[in-house]
Amino acid sequence: MATVGFIGLGVMGLPMAEHLAAAGHEVRGYSRTPQTRRRAADRGVVEAESVAEAVRGADTVITMLPDSPDVREVALGDGGVLSHIGPDATFIDMSTIAPSVSREISAVFGERGVDVLDAPVSGGQSGAEEGTLSIMVGGSAAVLEAQRPLLEAMGRTIVHMGEAGAGQVVKAANQIAVAAHLQALAEVIVFLEGHGIDATTGLTAIAGGLGGSTVIDRKSASAVAGSFDPGFRIELHDKDLAIVAESAREQRLSLPLTATVAQLMRALVARGDGGLDHSALVGLARTLNGEGR
Structure with a gap:
């Protein structure tokens, strides 16, 4: 079982994190609002008080955020994911953002030797709650196969689309x-x-x-x-x-x-x-x- 840092516990992120926890993974969840973090804790997600706390020691870090600026800030900003993620960990962004931003993030993380997948989803709130999302993945096919068990806890259809940004x-x-x-x-x-x-x-x-x-x-x-x-x-x-x-x-x-x-x-x-x-x-x-x- 993996240790997962999950950042973004909104309408989509919370049920996705919950499915990961139900599958037996240790999920450390962070959201900006304490109420959201407490709601996640009631559903089997370990409450993290910061991005750093969610990311440190995680095998995989997942973000599910509203837009490109949010993902860029959380991934690359001061005190963000890149500052705390281990060299053997994988970063998966499941937000819907501009392909160009996904490629930028992949390149910067790659310079540090960290694997990245862009894996946006379709299926809406009901798909997230039912664990039946369609997941479109950009990045290394080998990295996808290593992460497939995590993605299968959240989605039914998981398709490799090509290089970084292709999922977006x-x-x-x-x-x-x-x-x-x-x-x-x-x-x-x-x-x-x-x-x-x-x-x-x-x-x-x-x-x-x-x-x-x-x-x-x-x-x-x-x-x-x-x-x-x-x-x-x-x-x-x-x-x-x-x-x-x-x-x-x-x-x-x-x-x-x-x-x-x-x-x-x-x-x-x-x-x-x-x-x-x-x-x-x-x-x-x-x-x-x-x-x-």
Whole structure:
């Protein structure tokens, strides 16, 4: 069993750390808020009072943080992971960040002889809680195989994508697909409702055919009901689509559909709905068609 330092115990990180502890690993968890650390301690995670306490002596250090600046600061900043991680340990960042930042972190850690994987996840809060996440891994294939038992405690699908940063590229592509599916779901709902068809019944038929998707399976009931308690917040998906835009610009790629959905996500953030679930795109679609949210 491994000793794991886990930094970032939010909606996704806490259940992931809990699964690692349940699998028999010693998990030392750190989050900036004491309440979050205590909640983790109630679920079998050893409470660490600092990044240093979580990292020192750990075989593997995992971060699950909101954005690129957070990961860069925790990984490379004063008193961060690099300052305390052992030479034989592995650093795995499971956050969703810019591929360029993942490559930067991998290069800096590599200069110290520390192995790094970027391993962002898909599946949302429910996938984290169920331990069924899809994990997209960039970095050394050999390092991935050594760390696979840890990742298998948190996810069902674990795929090596290529060199450092490749996991983040695939996660960005995943966010393109999810955003497009969510906007399609939103427009299907308003189209059905506009014709007086029960949206739930219509979506049941669609889900059984070529138009079916995991987004319909997981999001349609709450979207039709207009219930947008967050599983994955609009503001986070907005951030992810900004990563897509930056990465696409670097490669001189044109993604017109993605750009349109990104503007709709940004509109939701601008009107104060960033804390809602990303299925709240249906609320915006209803508003655009003269209906209530």
